[in-house]
Amino acid sequence: xxxxxxxxxxxxxxxxxxxxxxxxxxxxxxxxxxxxxxxxxxxxxxxxxxxxxxxxxxxxxxxxxxxxxxxxxxxxxxxxxxxxxxxxxxxxxxxxxxxxxxxxxxxxxxxxxxxxxxxxxxxxxxxxxxxxxxxxxxxxxxxxxxxxxxxxxxxxxxxxxxxxxxxxxxxxxxxxxxxxxxxxxxxxxxxxxxxxxxxxxxxxxxxxxxxxxxxxxxxxxxxxxxxxxxxxxxxxxxxxxxxxxxxxxxxxxxxxxxxxxxxxxxxxxxxxxxxxxxxxxxxxxxxxxxxxxxxxxxxxxxxxxxxxxxxxxxxxxxxxxxxxxxxxxxxxxxxxxxxxxxxxxxxxxxxxxxxxxxxxxxxxxxxxxxxxxxxxxxxxxxxxxxxxxxxxxxxxxxxxxxxxxxxxxxxxxxxxxxxxxxxxxxxxxxxxxxxxxxxxxxxxxxxxxxxxxxxxxxxxxxxxxxxxxxxxxxxxxxxxxx
Amino acid sequence: xxxxxxxxxxxxxxxxxxxxxxxxxxxxxxxxxxxxxxxxxxxxxxxxxxxxxxxxxxxxxxxxxxxxxxxxxxxxxxxxxxxxxxxxxxxxxxxxxxxxxxxxxxxxxxxxxxxxxxxxxxxxxxxxxxxxxxxxxxxxxxxxxxxxxxxxxxxxxxxxxxxxxxxxxxxxxxxxxxxxxxxxxxxxxxxxxxxxxxxxxxxxxxxxxxxxxxxxxxxxxxxxxxxxxxxxxxxxxxxxxxxxxxxxxxx
Ligand SMILES: Nc1ncnc2c1ncn2[C@@H]1O[C@H](COP(=O)(O)OP(=O)(O)O)[C@@H](O)[C@H]1O
Ligand SMILES: [Mg+2]
Numbered sequence: 025x026x027x028x029x030x031x032x033x034x035x036x037x038x039x040x041x042x043x044x045x046x047x048x049x050x051x052x053x054x055x056x057x058x059x060x061x062x063x064x065x066x067x068x069x070x071x072x073x074x075x076x077x078x079x080x081x082x083x084x085x086x087x088x089x090x091x092x093x094x095x096x097x098x099x100x101x102x103x104x105x106x107x108x109x110x111x112x113x114x115x116x117x118x119x120x121x122x123x124x125x126x127x128x129x130x131x132x133x134x135x136x137x138x139x140x141x142x143x144x145x146x147x148x149x150x151x152x153x154x155x156x157x158x159x160x161x162x163x164x165x166x167x168x169x170x171x172x173x174x175x176x177x178x179x180x181x182x183x184x185x186x187x188x189x190x191x192x193x194x195x196x197x198x199x200x201x202x203x204x205x206x207x208x209x210x211x212x213x214x215x216x217x218x219x220x221x222x223x224x225x226x227x228x229x230x231x232x233x234x235x236x237x238x239x240x241x242x243x244x245x246x247x248x249x250x251x252x253x254x255x256x257x258x259x260x261x262x263x264x265x266x267x268x269x270x271x272x273x274x275x276x277x278x279x280x281x282x283x284x285x286x287x288x289x290x291x292x293x294x295x296x297x298x299x300x301x302x303x304x305x306x307x308x309x310x311x312x313x314x315x316x317x318x319x320x321x322x323x324x325x326x327x328x329x330x331x332x333x334x335x336x337x338x339x340x341x342x343x344x345x346x347x348x349x350x351x352x353x354x355x356x357x358x359x360x361x362x363x364x365x366x367x368x369x370x371x372x373x374x375x376x377x378x379x380x381x382x383x384x385x386x387x388x389x390x391x392x393x394x395x396x397x398x399x400x401x402x403x404x405x406x407x408x409x410x411x412x413x414x415x416x417x418x419x420x421x422x423x424x425x426x427x428x429x430x431x432x433x434x435x436x437x438x439x440x441x442x443x444x445x446x447x448x449x450x451x452x453x454x455x456x457x458x459x460x461x462x463x464x465x466x467x468x469x470x471x472x473x474x475x476x477x478x479x480x481x482x483x484x485x486x487x488x489x490x491x492x493x494x495x496x497x498x499x500x501x502x503x504x505x506x
Numbered sequence: 507x508x509x510x511x512x513x514x515x516x517x518x519x520x521x522x523x524x525x526x527x528x529x530x531x532x533x534x535x536x537x538x539x540x541x542x543x544x545x546x547x548x549x550x551x552x553x554x555x556x557x558x559x560x561x562x563x564x565x566x567x568x569x570x571x572x573x574x575x576x577x578x579x580x581x582x583x584x585x586x587x588x589x590x591x592x593x594x595x596x597x598x599x600x601x602x603x604x605x606x607x608x609x610x611x612x613x614x615x616x617x618x619x620x621x622x623x624x625x626x627x628x629x630x631x632x633x634x635x636x637x638x639x640x641x642x643x644x645x646x647x648x649x650x651x652x653x654x655x656x657x658x659x660x661x662x663x664x665x666x667x668x669x670x671x672x673x674x675x676x677x678x679x680x681x682x683x684x685x686x687x688x689x690x691x692x693x694x695x696x697x698x699x700x701x702x703x704x705x706x707x708x709x710x711x712x713x714x715x716x717x718x719x720x721x722x723x724x725x726x727x728x729x730x731x732x733x734x735x736x737x738x739x740x741x742x743x744x745x746x747x748x749x750x751x752x753x754x755x756x757x
Binding site for chain 1: 559
């Protein structure tokens with residue numbers, strides 16, 4: 025490639041991933057490596073109670089006996105877990121008590137990411153918790169929410185302020201030993217959000233956490249816990265970005281949702297971690313365990329995910345439908361381009377009577393990427409009258425990419441009914457030419473067609489984020505045609 | 507100068523020769539009709555003018571205002587003023603017709619260095635044109651061509667044409683699938699767009715449409731080229747006698 029071409033290519037890449045900048049800020053790091061002292065270090069930094077330190081250490085000891093899962097259809101070099109920092113936080117003289125005290129450099133970073141944290145500039149109706157590397161740096165509208173009885177804060181803060189709630193629910197949906205990455209997370213998690221919505225309250229604001237990885241050679245271990253008490257409702261959205269780097273970084277999150285009687289949780293993700301460059305160099309390993317327990321009668325959890333980023337994604341937001349008449353829904357758009365790999369899907373475990381689940385998955389593969397939808401629908405013997413509807417559509421762009429669908433259905437109750445539909449298609453030449461003939465350039469045409477393909481999922485996003493998500497869908501596919 | 511000039515155009519697809527020396531000159535403001543038996547290459551010609559991939563042009567040239575189109579991408583031809591009303595308009599699931607129209611209008615505005623069209627202005631414009639063409643408002647909300655009847659598809663094509671102001675429009679069997687009322691509405695729409703600097707190539711099988719869109723010139727297309735050219739009376743003759751005289755030319 026001529027030098028000018030490669031420069032042009034670089035510029036194009038930079039434009040494509042506009043969140044790839046790095047914030048220059050003084051950071052406090054834990055020494056590299058992973059051992060019990062590091063865990064004690066993290067726990068001490070967070071000023072945690074003894075029980076939590078014990079909880080972490082127990083998880084760590086269990087993790088040492090586990091091996092990395094290999095069943096997913098993703099390939100990456102072996103991760104050296106000793107070669108990363110497990111704690112990175114912007115150095116602040118005193119912990120900021122209010123937004124006014126937050127380091128302006130951090131405020132500027134979030135502004136650049138399109139997330140103004142000063143309340144007068146912030147999106148009305150959306151409260152934001154901003155997590156930067158291992159710590160939550162700010163949470164907006166906290167006061168207003170508190171007045172209504174909604175707790176929305178960093179999980180590290182919740183551990184101190186609401187220890188009973190945290191202790192009751194932490195690890196109750198994803199136990200520490202659940203799987204290799206969840207176990208690692210339980211040992212070393214740093215920050216994430218805690219949400220509690222009290223009985224009977226429909227939280228009037230969207231709650232949102234914005235995760236940012238900034239420091240190099242670090243992993244981010246997000247831990248989020250959302251509890252909706254009887255009859256409560258909340259809509260929560262998380263966004264994620266990271267600087268553009270040649271090295272791979274690990275984001276191993278655990279998210280637990282608990283919905284009690286008649287409660288409803290809507291959890292949306294717009295995952296836009298740095299995906300690596302066109303040749304597959306760099307990018308985030310996104311190994312995430314997300315699970316919801318629909319514990320109460322008539323409870324409902326709706327997962328919506330728009331997955332466009334990360335070099336490798338391994339993620340199956342699931343619902344345990346325990347309460348009678350509880351409902352689990354999973355809406356997913358996953359886009360892989362260039363050398364990205366994604367193995368993603370959901371699990372719907374029907375335990376209670378008349379539980380219902382719905383799965384709508386739209387996978388788009390382009391470039392040399394590879395994508396797998398992996399889903400499990402399990403109907404337990406007691407789940408009389410359970411229903412599932414699954415629809416998996418994959419769209420291929422070009423002929424170098426892969427799309428696979430692996431649906432498992434296990435029915436142990438004869439009254440249950442499951443329905444599964446799957447399609448695989450390519451963007452047709454006819455559609456593309458039709459758009460070009462109307463004057464659209466190939467990239468806009470693909471963006472439009474793919475947005476149409478994903479519409480059913482995108483329209484489940486909170487309105488404030490739907491437009492951004494549509495743009496993101498188009499941007500992630502740039503360079504995939506022509 | 508001619509608006510469109512096609513010179514000795516030869517083209518093949520998958521090794522099969524389809525166009526075998528098409529010559530066609532269309533002056534600004536003129537309406538030409540292209541009539542002929544099925545499977546002789548009329549849609550192929552339209553696609554090639556619009557720049558569709560997959561055809562090999564072995565000889566000849568296509569000029570718009572004296573400039574060759576052959577090296578231009580389809581979207582650039584569209585922006586230069588070429589519009590094709592498709593014989594079989596394609597469905598685009600999930601994309602509202604109005605969203606699609608807005609994208610097409612904005613592509614033109616972007617090329618002209620203008621900002622995106624204001625949402626209210628767009629709505630006013632589309633609704634007015636839609637009304638003229640008997641396109642119901644709810645059709646604008648439905649995904650592009652999805653579940654449209656044959657007639658609705660063709661009306662939607664003409665609506666797009668009316669909104670995009672082409673210099674040269676090709677109507678590829680826009681009349682097929684239309685009942686007589688719809689045919690009149692579509693013809694009125696086309697007639698309303700006739701102007702001294704806009705030209706049309708109306709491809710049709712039947713004389714019927716040409717009673718409403720009266721052409722300046724009529725060509726008979728057979729065997730991959732134009733085999734006869736005349737005035738509107740030629741269409742009448744074809745209606746009476748059929749294409750039997752020309753099917754031999756395909757050999
Ligand atoms: N993509 C293609 N591949 C192979 N043959 C084609 C293709 N497109 C058109 N043809 C052939 O070219 C000939 C002309 O087709 P077409 O242009 O659609 O004719 P018309 O519009 O006059 O009915 C037909 O024999 C058709 O089968
Ligand atoms: Mg045809």
